[in-house]
Amino acid sequence: MNPLFREPPPCIKDPSTWCGQVYNVTHNEWLAGSAGWLVTKPLQILLAVVLAVVLNWVARRLINRLTTLPRGGKLPAMLRPLRERAPEVLGPVVIERRRQRARTIGSVLKSLAAFLIYGLAFLQVLGVLGIDLGPLLASAGIVGVALGFGAQNLVKDFLSGIFMMIEDQYGVGDVVDVGSATGTVEAVGLRVTTLRDLKGTVWYVRNGEVKRVGNSSQGFAVAVVDVPLGYSADVERATTLLSDTASAAVQAAPLSDDVLEPPEMLGVESVTPESIELRLTVKVRPGRQWAVQRALRGHLLTALEEAGFEPPMGRFMSGSATDK
Numbered sequence: 001m002n003p004l005f006r007e008p009p010p011c012i013k014d015p016s017t018w019c020g021q022v023y024n025v026t027h028n029e030w031l032a033g034s035a036g037w038l039v040t041k042p043l044q045i046l047l048a049v050v051l052a053v054v055l056n057w058v059a060r061r062l063i064n065r066l067t068t069l070p071r072g073g074k075l076p077a078m079l080r081p082l083r084e085r086a087p088e089v090l091g092p093v094v095i096e097r098r099r100q101r102a103r104t105i106g107s108v109l110k111s112l113a114a115f116l117i118y119g120l121a122f123l124q125v126l127g128v129l130g131i132d133l134g135p136l137l138a139s140a141g142i143v144g145v146a147l148g149f150g151a152q153n154l155v156k157d158f159l160s161g162i163f164m165m166i167e168d169q170y171g172v173g174d175v176v177d178v179g180s181a182t183g184t185v186e187a188v189g190l191r192v193t194t195l196r197d198l199k200g201t202v203w204y205v206r207n208g209e210v211k212r213v214g215n216s217s218q219g220f221a222v223a224v225v226d227v228p229l230g231y232s233a234d235v236e237r238a239t240t241l242l243s244d245t246a247s248a249a250v251q252a253a254p255l256s257d258d259v260l261e262p263p264e265m266l267g268v269e270s271v272t273p274e275s276i277e278l279r280l281t282v283k284v285r286p287g288r289q290w291a292v293q294r295a296l297r298g299h300l301l302t303a304l305e306e307a308g309f310e311p312p313m314g315r316f317m318s319g320s321a322t323d324k
Helices: 018-026 029-033 035-067 093-128 133-150 152-167 235-250 289-306
Strands: 175-177 182-188 192-196 202-206 221-229 264-271 276-284 318-323
Touching (some): 035 093, 093 182, 221 235, 235 264, 235 289
Antiparallel strands (some): 182 192, 192 202, 221 318, 264 276
């Protein structure tokens, strides 16, 4: 059939359709037959895009409200169902810790919301255009698998960061040992955690590379002081002296603010060719074990010197800290 003499589309006879309305206005059969492409489909696409933008805006506003810190630095609504392990000893740093944690979790939720909303809108637009989604989804799946293999380290970092944030394994102000570095946490991100060690060096540790984390700022800590004595020393007398001195020291300020329980004298810890070591422990607030160790070491050294005890040649009292 000659296309110049083809029959007009039957829809022009129905004034309730876009086709009929366009024909009544233009009296053009081609425009009337193409009304679906020229009017209906663009409006459907525009509606899908506008709806996606509005939904994303509402989702972002809701997430911002749930992750914004209220006055006084209290927990935002998003973090209240989650467990918080921030120690009170951090003081004002807790506010920054909460703000950073809420901001990071909110960023993840915003990205997920935008991906879902705009992804569904994109599929809706493709459906309006009449594109078969089956082969497209299959191709997207193959591409996603390829990208997943190529960027598996990045995905691993992000997933580790998300779980670390949700579980509050550590945060700003905590003293942590992540294996490859030890120091105070300065910033926590989804991909990288920033630490600063005692020498002032800043370490950037990928979250996906962290196999274990030792946090010295959660729950409580134990300050441990080892005291070396010479073989000629009276161990029983030294034990009594150290126990009494430590008990008196922790009852006075400033140690009394950090000590949670009375000191415990464990007795002889080890015997070496050079000395006999006595160990004393005390339960303290998290993050304060090092300060308590230094203060106790000074009190114990003074007490031993005044009592006539002399440390082994070349040996000094040592201290360490463990956390539970």
